[in-house]
Amino acid sequence: MRLLQIFLLSIMICGGLKAENMFAGFLHFTANWLQIASFHYGFSTDLNKIDSNKVAKDRFGGIVGASVGWNFFVNDEFGLKPSVSIPFTDYEIGFGARLKYLYMDTYAPTHSVGGMLYIHPPRDFGALNLIIGVGANFSEKHNLKANGAYIEVGLGIAKIIPYFVNTDITYRANIYGRHNDLDLGTIHSLNFVWTFL
Structure with missing residues (x-):
């Protein structure tokens, strides 16, 4: 602990950093650098009845996966200030993007590969954000x-x-073509996915 105190004091003296810049740098480190590559787990529950007789009727299943990306694109080196101006207002909005792979063991074992866009509102930045995702399913x-x-x-x-606290709660529509071996149509589900590393 003493060594950590000496290290932090030397950074402040040599670099002339202010306390708020160090805290903002810490936020940038935890929000982006520690999460460049992340692992996920969670569960999914189907919202509609699946008509196919070739898949499981269980409406509840597990999820594991991984993602890479940048949660907060920001307008400065350290802080997490939103970077894009909203027209006709004084507010700015922030964005983040990730590529994500999920394995879902629900109606049928499904590999899911796609991208996610995070939209961070100007207020409560970092606490809540909107998610839009698209991708491909292989069941x-x-x-x-x-x-x-x-x-x-x-x-x-x-x-x-x-x-652990870092959570995605999403409504998902898995859309399959009319002619497939499993006789699947559109499956609606609610997914809860946590980041654990």
């Missing part, structure tokens, strides 16, 4: 395959914190 069960796409919208909670 397979008993050598029967179904490929499709997904779109999701929802809320992100505490993206500034790299572990």
